[in-house]
Amino acid sequence: MSATQTNKIDITKAATSKINEVDFEKLSFGAVFTDHMLECDFTNGEWQTPVIKPYAPFLADPSMRVFHYGQAIFEGMKAYKDDNSDIWLFRPDENYNRFNKSAVRMAMPEVPENVFMDGLSQLLKIDQEWVKKGKGNAMYIRPFMIATGTGVIANPSDDYKFMIILSPVTSYYSGDVKVVIAEHFSRAANGGIGAAKAAGNYAAQFYPTTLANKEGFQQVIWTDDATHTKLEEAGTMNVFFRINDTLLTAPTSERILDGVTRKTLIDLAKSEGINVEVRSVLVSELVEAAENGSLKEIFGAGTAAVISPISGFSYKETYHELPKIENAMATQLKDKLTNIQNKLAEDTFGWTVKI
Template structure:
């Protein structure tokens, strides 16, 4: 597909929808998928025409470079249904731009905006019955791209596949989360791919997270790779710290993902008059704040959980329990953000996009 004038989405209709077989009240996050998927291949130096077709497995060569050299990126997004049965996306332009930043960093071709955005809107419109109304009900959207070119020589692929798959989801709640602050393992390094949503970033977390799980902690707060003195992310989320009435969060960098929920939380907090400081947050200052009772909250922010409060953290085998606060910043900001997403409050920022 050499230009946007060549753009046209082919739609191959399913014979029978599987939606009637789905128990929407008992869905495990990320395990159920809708009727359709979008597929668009890159070959011979250009993007081909995208196809929306029935969700199904596909064949791929065992020597495909995604298996051997990890060229794989993705995004996480959601669609929401309001009280009038209208479907909305939340800041999809941010996901599009971040997707292509990841592509550049992984030596993959950038996806044209017309493929990403029009493909996204077309498949969501086709699957709008899978978006259920009511707070907590969403349609999780997973755009991703993999290297499908064959050959085990260590160089970038010449063929890629961009896809969008969809998964109905309910409110993501994991209860009281306890975390351990990392003092050895790292999520990302200077000059690395931490700011890209690359598949390898997540697989590298599995082992140290398993070690934390074995000790009774659900997640890890990652620290900088060089000194392990700066707090950066919590699990797969950006992380916020409240000391007295000020919110602190690490600035984005080549180690830290530029989270869409993160920047939305910052904008909402500033609108509400909350002091937000984007700066390096030191382990020592958080430990000291916990010891002198000025540390009020820690919470993660990301697409899946929106806001995930942290009940306690451990550092060098010492556990610190956070106070239980009614009307916490975490609960206030989550409430304000979700009301915008579900069109229950005015979107003064212009973040929502109607399908």
């Protein structure tokens, strides 16, 4: 689909700022939004001029395609402010490229780089006061696209809306995360959309996760739908396993999201001299490692929580508690990564990009 380049962004500033109403010490993840948002409509086969304007609801027709046929994709990114008040993005090209891969899989138009990247930079500059310094502080960035064409017929929409909204966040302790390994439910099919950051993938997980919650588990580790023998993702995150001193994670596939934090951790761990194996990890292997004591850690990896350590897992009604260990890889890697992201340590990888 066409991706007309346009360099102009129409900007309308908010008359007043909401920033003084926000308690930045008590931020609930993804609940508070900044003063402005970016909006760009795709109509008549091309992207219109992007607009930055005050964050506000918009009029939605009840027959809008996104409500009926689920054409909706998103990304999760973060921006960080350094001690000089410069604002930095972390590997934004990875998110931009994945966004357009998701668009193709969902039969949606690709978003031009200048709309996505220049739009994001402009938006962050306008709302720069909302980006706070200090480790753990970040601006969570949510680019998304929805099908806005009307009519209840199951065909791809002709019209779309691309938006970027910003939500200030702080580091959070996810608490004691116990997980259950999926024996029946699954999040993705071969030949399906599991590798796309498509809205429908998330809603599909809510019910199985709710069932797990009722049993006292915070998340589900998803397995392959055909055999339920391979470990794939944890909740909405990629998942890593440490057996002895080797870090294991599944290869990306049609069923597994190509996570930016996942690929970053693989590189970071390797640079720390950690042995990393990217290969299918079997449930049976995990159970055996838990039983013989070689399983040291499990953690989720994603933009929102960065790294979320898992304290134990249940499989076939048996709960396996992980050992409490000193110098956990999860803690070390999270520390190194957030230092790079927050510009508190040198970025030798070239991951951080100043806006």
